[in-house]
Amino acid sequence: MTQPVIWCIGGIDSSGGAGVTRDALTLADLHLHACVITTQITVQSNTRMLDSHIVSPSVINEQWLLLENELPPRAIKISAIANDEQALVLCARIDSLNKPKPFIVWDPVLCSTSGGKLTQLSTPVVQLLLKVVDVVTPNIDELSALTGMPISDNQSKRDAIAALLALGANAVLAKGGHATWQSDAIDTFKTNTIEYEFSQPRAHQSAPSEVSRLRGTGCMQASALAAFIVKGYAIDDALTLANAYVMQVRTALRDHALSNEATLDSARSDAYFAKPVGFPAQQSAFPQVFFAPNDPVKWQDNTGFAPLSETNLGIYPVVDHVDWIAKLLPTGVRIIQLRIKLSPEKKNLDQHMANISQQIKAAVALTKGTKCQLFINDFWQLAIKHGAYGVHLGQEDLATADLQAIKTAGLRLGVSTHGFAELQRVKMLKPSYIALGHIFPTATKDMPSQPQGITRLQQYVDLYDDIPTVAIGGINLSRVNAVANTGVNSIAVVTAITQADNPIASFHALAEEAGFVK
Numbered sequence: 284m285t286q287p288v289i290w291c292i293g294g295i296d297s298s299g300g301a302g303v304t305r306d307a308l309t310l311a312d313l314h315l316h317a318c319v320i321t322t323q324i325t326v327q328s329n330t331r332m333l334d335s336h337i338v339s340p341s342v343i344n345e346q347w348l349l350l351e352n353e354l355p356p357r358a359i360k361i362s363a364i365a366n367d368e369q370a371l372v373l374c375a376r377i378d379s380l381n382k383p384k385p386f387i388v389w390d391p392v393l394c395s396t397s398g399g400k401l402t403q404l405s406t407p408v409v410q411l412l413l414k415v416v417d418v419v420t421p422n423i424d425e426l427s428a429l430t431g432m433p434i435s436d437n438q439s440k441r442d443a444i445a446a447l448l449a450l451g452a453n454a455v456l457a458k459g460g461h462a463t464w465q466s467d468a469i470d471t472f473k474t475n476t477i478e479y480e481f482s483q484p485r486a487h488q489s490a491p492s493e494v495s496r497l498r499g500t501g502c503m504q505a506s507a508l509a510a511f512i513v514k515g516y517a518i519d520d521a522l523t524l525a526n527a528y529v530m531q532v533r534t535a536l537r538d539h540a541l542s543n544e545a546t547l548d549s550a551r552s553d554a555y556f557a558k559p560v561g562f563p564a565q566q567s568a569f570p571q572v573f574f575a576p577n578d579p580v581k582w583q584d585n586t587g588f589a590p591l592s593e594t595n596l597g598i599y600p601v602v603d604h605v606d607w608i609a610k611l612l613p614t615g616v617r618i619i620q621l622r623i624k625l626s627p628e629k630k631n632l633d634q635h636m637a638n639i640s641q642q643i644k645a646a647v648a649l650t651k652g653t654k655c656q657l658f659i660n661d662f663w664q665l666a667i668k669h670g671a672y673g674v675h676l677g678q679e680d681l682a683t684a685d686l687q688a689i690k691t692a693g694l695r696l697g698v699s700t701h702g703f704a705e706l707q708r709v710k711m712l713k714p715s716y717i718a719l720g721h722i723f724p725t726a727t728k729d730m731p732s733q734p735q736g737i738t739r740l741q742q743y744v745d746l747y748d749d750i751p752t753v754a755i756g757g758i759n760l761s762r763v764n765a766v767a768n769t770g771v772n773s774i775a776v777v778t779a780i781t782q783a784d785n786p787i788a789s790f791h792a793l794a795e796e797a798g799f800v801k
């Protein structure tokens with residue numbers, strides 16, 4: 284299979300520490316091919332910038348036109364644009380691209396970390412650029428320069444992000460590395476409808492200065508973002524992975540410098556050089572994610588929920604009536620979920636709620652004294668009231684459920700997730716298990732996300748090996764073995780049991796095929 288192509292448009296840093304060289308190295312590390320359109324050739328080392336030679340707009344145009352037919356981009360990463368003339372050529376070329384347009388990220392590098400000015404753009408041209416790119420990724424200084432607003436605290440940062448959106452940006456990723464008033468380094472991603480925060484402890488970011496002088500981290504982050512979008516990740520997951528990628532590079536550099544192999548002299552001379560790290564696979568490199576500045580998850584303590592009595596749970600039937608629980612208990616099932624959904628057309632809500640309450644009560648009575656761990660979906664108050672074993676909640680449910688009440692009552696908590704961002708959002712809650720969905724297409728419910736497939740499931744299982752995991756979504760007899768081979772602790776199914784001709788036989792067949800029967 285040919286490698287997807289990403290175009291990197293920006294300046295050449297003769298030291299290789301930043302610019303399009305850093306972009307190309309990052310993309311190569313993530314197995315993507317970089318084409319390079321050069322905007323300026325700089326004369327710089329890691330510590331000094333002496334000069335910059337600006338490429339003419341017509342040469343940029345020629346580079347673009349030649350690449351367009353032979354090596355069309357799946358994404359475009361733009362960084363230093365020297366002047367308005369260059370920017371106008373880029374805007375015109377982007378406008379002329381066929382739809383669907385590639386993902387375009389603009390890292391508005393204004394100055395080099397080695398000291399030189401790289402970009403001089405007028406406000407009307409900045410506005411044109413903002414409108415044609417999908418995401419702009421300023422650090423605090425760049426955000427301040429682009430908006431003309433001083434930034435010194437969270438409120439002024441928020442105001443400046445709002446101003447950039449008002450200028451026409453589709454989405455802003457304001458990086459927090461330079462926001463020294465914050466104890467953690469917080470990247471804020473905002474569009475007119477959504478907002479995420481990605482937070483890393485600052486202590487992690489800063490290695491002793493003699494061993495880490497890494498430059499080009501902004502180039503790395505924007506290139507990695509483009510790479511993960513091209514690899515098919517949703518924007519929240521791509522942002523999480525790009526943040527983790529940069530942290531993993533920082534950590535690798537620090538670990539090498541502090542290792543016994545390195546002398547102080549070699550550490551000093553290596554201090555500028557990024558190490559290839561590949562796909563982020565180090566849990567500690569991942570940021571804490573919040574879905575809004577006031578995400579209720581932020582205010583939860585991290586004491587954790589009661590653990591499961593048993594973690595290798597086998598097949599996990601998810602059923603919509605207590606009668607299923609009575610029917611399935613004789614199989615020896617170790618975990619089961621009562622998932623009754625309130626249909627909007629139900630007329631008599633009180634009567635419906637009374638029926639749900641009765642079913643939960645009966646389900647608790649049926650499973651008491653057995654080895655079957657009963658989880659109640661959604662109805663956490665009723666689960667507490669009737670003393671269920673646990674509650675299962677989705678991401679949206681976390682905004683309304685009283686998690687402290689669930690914890691205090693001693694109930695276990697299972698939480699749905701659909702990617703790296705959601706996993707990093709709920710990890711600090713230390714739930715009793717995390718569900719990973721949907722692995723395959725499912726007809727049981729409308730899913731806003733894409734099926735994840737076995738490769739991603741394997742990544743999650745490897746990365747989150749300290750929390751019991753449950754796979755869900757479209758799992759049937761022909762797929763269950765591949766799912767079980769990832770090492771996931773449990774496999775949840777709805778229709779593979781409830782729509783089987785013989786549900787009991789189907790439960791046993793799934794368990795056997797998965798290798799859960801010893």
Ligand SMILES: Cc1ncc(COP(=O)(O)OP(=O)(O)O)c(N)n1
Nearest residue numbers: 660675676677678699718753755775
């Ligand atoms: C084991 C398991 N995983 C995921 C879900 C889905 O929960 P949620 O996202 O809250 O959606 P609804 O089930 O409420 O539609 C689940 N129930 N169980």
Ligand SMILES: Cc1nc(C(=O)O)sc1CCOP(=O)(O)O
Nearest residue numbers: 720721725727756757776777778
């Ligand atoms: C209830 C549910 N939650 C999912 C998630 O991914 O969060 S997938 C799903 C439905 C699973 O049904 P089936 O086994 O019939 O595909």
Ligand SMILES: [Mg+2]
Nearest residue numbers: 661676677680
């Ligand atoms: Mg729910």
